[in-house]
Structures are given as structure tokens and as C-alpha cells.
Amino acid sequence: MTHYEHPTRLLVATDCIIFGFDGESLKLLLVKRNFAPERGKWSLMGGFVHENEDLEDGAKRILYELTGLENIYVEQLKSFGEVKRDPVERTISVAFSALINIHDHDEDSVKAHNAVWISLKDKPKLIFDHDKMVDLALEQLRYKAALHPIGFELLPEKFSIPQLHKLYEAIYDRELDRRNFSRKILSTKLLMDTGEKNEQSATKKAILYRLDKERYADKFHSFWHFMPDPVM
Amino acid sequence: MTHYEHPTRLLVATDCIIFGFDGESLKLLLVKRNFAPERGKWSLMGGFVHENEDLEDGAKRILYELTGLENIYVEQLKSFGEVKRDPVERTISVAFSALINIHDHDEDSVKAHNAVWISLKDKPKLIFDHDKMVDLALEQLRYKAALHPIGFELLPEKFSIPQLHKLYEAIYDRELDRRNFSRKILSTKLLMDTGEKNEQSATKKAILYRLDKERYADKFHSFWHFMPDPVM
DNA sequence: GCAAAAGTGTTAAAGCTACACCCATGT
DNA sequence: ACATGGGTGTAGCTTTAACACTTTTGC
DSSP: OOOTOOOOEEEEEEEEEEEEEEEESSSEEEEEOOSSSSSSSOOEEEEOOHHHHHHOOOOOOEEEEHHHHOOOOEEEEEEETTTSSSSSOOOOEEEEEEETTTTOHHHHHHTTTEEEEEGGGOOOOOTTHHHHHHHHHHHHHHHHHHHOOOOGGGSOOOHHHHHHHHHHHHHHHHOOOOHHHHHHHHHHOOOOEEEEOOOOOOOSSSSSEEEOOHHHHHHSSSSOSOOSSOOO | OOOTTTOOEEEEEEEEEEEEESSSEEEEEEEESSSSTTTTTOOOOOEETTTTTOHHHHHHHHHHHHOOOOSOOEEEEEEOOOTTSSSSOEEEEEEEEEEOOOTOOOOOOOOOTTEEEEEEEEOOOBSSHHHHHHHHHHHHHHHHHHHSOOGGGGGSSSHHHHHHHHHHHHHSSOOOOOOHHHHHHHHHEEEEEEEEEOTTOOOSOOOOEEOOOHHHHHHHOOOOOOOOOOOO
């Protein structure tokens, strides 16, 4: 086998599975296509990788175009390369998962792209193999959030434990005992008390925490065990 | 953003991180290149994706060419797409992890490709970003084997618990209490007693088990907790 | 004072670790 | 019979799950 023998070049795209959380349910940012092919149908946000651009940079460029946000938490999910996945021309798509704070995005930009936040439970059928991408992204989010502190990416910088609790219930689509959850989270020592309280609450105001960035960096590679087994 | 706007086509390759286990240590099947570029240096086995071939099929084709084996356990790891990762021409590489039974491969074929099994601990420096690929593959193997029953792919169909135990010690590069390990494995009910014993042993012959395929399929998505925390 | 949400405590069961002991086999 | 490796048992500790209770706040 020699290198550069049959240099068949292929189209390479990235598609982004963009998760958000509005305090109640987990949402996806989806695009209603006003361009061919599959005009009028729903799809993930995507685009082609440029000649002089790393894969992840491509995904971040596309995310920036859509949301106006930089420094988004992005993780490569998997590449989808079935020969006939795109009917127009063979295209390899590198799928990226993105977690963003739903309140931060640029609304005009999102509207301009014909994009909408849709609850996972109301997800319409998407074009091509995008449904598979979403399924996998959700599976991975569940997998990862059970063991690593990534849920925070979906929340504001300052957040309460009840908020985090609701997020986890949304991610796993099931009830979690709030008291055990709280103790488990606090036992990681990953949260810093900001001294502030959630003034929005009509009842007892919850303590607002912030992620301890130093410990976060140290512990990122250690397992959590947030979920009662079995998770999946 | 309209589809098919700037159709820049790129080279797409697959590289395979091939793990094997010889009963003592975890090994990689590496190629000493007798072709350009980087002739004489070590690399992973790889090749370009063909026009009419799914990504995973490409990896399997390459694995078949090298080892003569079909039905190999293969898992897509990640795509590597840095602009300058390949100095000759920009190439996206989709990395695949493969777990094979080291005794099954076709020796002639491996020799013909100038490939050698090398213990992870003696791994030479590899070309391009192949070192990164190996690091990630190992991390993923550790991650996954702690929670899912995939170690079996590296063993013969019938294997003993002591064999499995040695495999796990090799994967995690640390001692594991053999008695606790044994109990943990058996408690999953994933192993079927074949009624046979390991006749090779010079001392007490170990019971040979086989993976219970039905339970395997059912349980594949459930977490194991094989390793004492923290694993990583 | 009451309802609702937040925070803290308790207890029994389960799981894990670190051991000790016995069994089978070839020399 | 003994050295070696394989199989099973157990005590003490830690973690978990499933609960109850108290505190804060707005009305």
C-alpha cells in the first residue's frame, strides 16, 4: 500500500448538534431550510470545511455565524461517511456536539438563519442522517454528563443546585432524588459558593454557585458517578 | 448559508489503531514504512477512502488487507483534520480502533506489509499525528473497557478468568486484586461456563468461559463498574 | 400562618476492599 | 509433598438509596 496512490477527494462538511436548556427542557437549535436540497425540511446547522481550516475551527465558524458566540463548548462526535448519505454528492460529515447557554445567543442571527430552539421531545424528523446524529449526541451527552462535569456549559455562569438538578433530570428524562443529587454534587467540591442567592425565586432563594475552574481542570479526567446505575 | 457553495474536496483517509493481547502485554500492530513519505519510520496502518466505500468499510478493507481477518471489532475513534497534519497534501484522517485476537491474523500478510506487533511500552515515535491517535485510542479503550464488556474481543473465544484478569491489568497498567476482579466479572452473568478447562496450564486448570451473546447484546449499553475508582 | 421550594439529616442495604484459606495439578 | 496458580469466603468499611424533617420566602 503506497501513500497517495488513488487520490480521490471528497466533500467534507461539519454538522452541529446544538444543545440548550431553558430551565425546563433540553432543546436543540434546528434550521428550517430555505435552500436546496430538501428545502422546507428541518436539519442541523452545517457547512463545508474550508481548505485552510481545521475541522473544529470549521464547526466553530459555523456556530459563530449562527449564534454570534465564540468560545462555545464543542466536542467532536463522530464522522458520518455512508456513500449515499447525501443524495447530491458524496459528502463526509464530521458531527460536532455543542453545549451553549440558551440565553446568550444572538437572536437576530438565529432568525436570519431560519433557526429555532425546539424541545427534544418535539423534534421533527430531520434530513439525511441527522436524526442519527442527534440520537448519538444525546447518548454521548448522557454518557459524558454522568461521569464528567460538563452540564455546567448549559447553564449561566452562576447557577443554583436546583437548576443543575432540573438540567440533569432533563438530560436523562427521569426523576432524580434532589437531596441525594445535591449531596453528590457538593461532595465533588467542584462548586464555589458565590455568596449570592437566586433573587428570582418566589420562595426560598437558592444559593448560587460557580464552577471552580481550577478543580475543574484537575478533575476533568476523573470519573463522576452522578447517576444511579444503570444510566443507559 | 447555502449548500454546495464552495465545494472544496479533500483527501480522506482512515488510520487504524490495532490492539492485540498476547497474554502478557497489550500490543499494537505498527507498520515500518517502505514507501514515501517518511520512509523508514513507523506509522499506523492506513489508506485512502475509496469513492464508493463507507468509512467503516474502508477501515475494514485496510484491516483485511493487513491481517486477513474479517468481522473485526472496529470502532470509530475520531477524525483528525488539522490543516498541516500531513505535509504532502491536506488529508482528513478518520481514526479507527480495532481489537483483534493476536493469534488469529495471517502472518504472511502482516510480514508483506512490513508490520510488527509491538508492546505499548516499547512504542516508537510514529509519523504525523499518529502518536496522538494512539494516546486517544488507549484512553478510549480504558474508558470503555471499564464500563462495557469489550475486552473479550482481544481474547480467544474461550478464555479463563485469569486470562481476562491479566488483560485488564495490561489495559490499565496496574495491579487488580484477582479475587475481587473475578467476583465482579462473574456477577455480571455475562460469562457462560463451557465445561472445558484450560489444558495448557501447568498447575490447576482454569475454567474456560464463553461470552453469553444474548446477554451481551442486552447489556451492551449498560454501565459496568469493573475498575476501582478512579480509573483515570 | 400557609404553601412552596431549598437545605440538612438519618438509616438500612448494597457494594467494595483487603484480606485468608482451600483446591487441583505437575514435578 | 510441595510449589504454583485457580477458586471461594468473610469482615469492615464506604457509598448509595430512600426516606423525614427544618428553614426561608411571598402572599
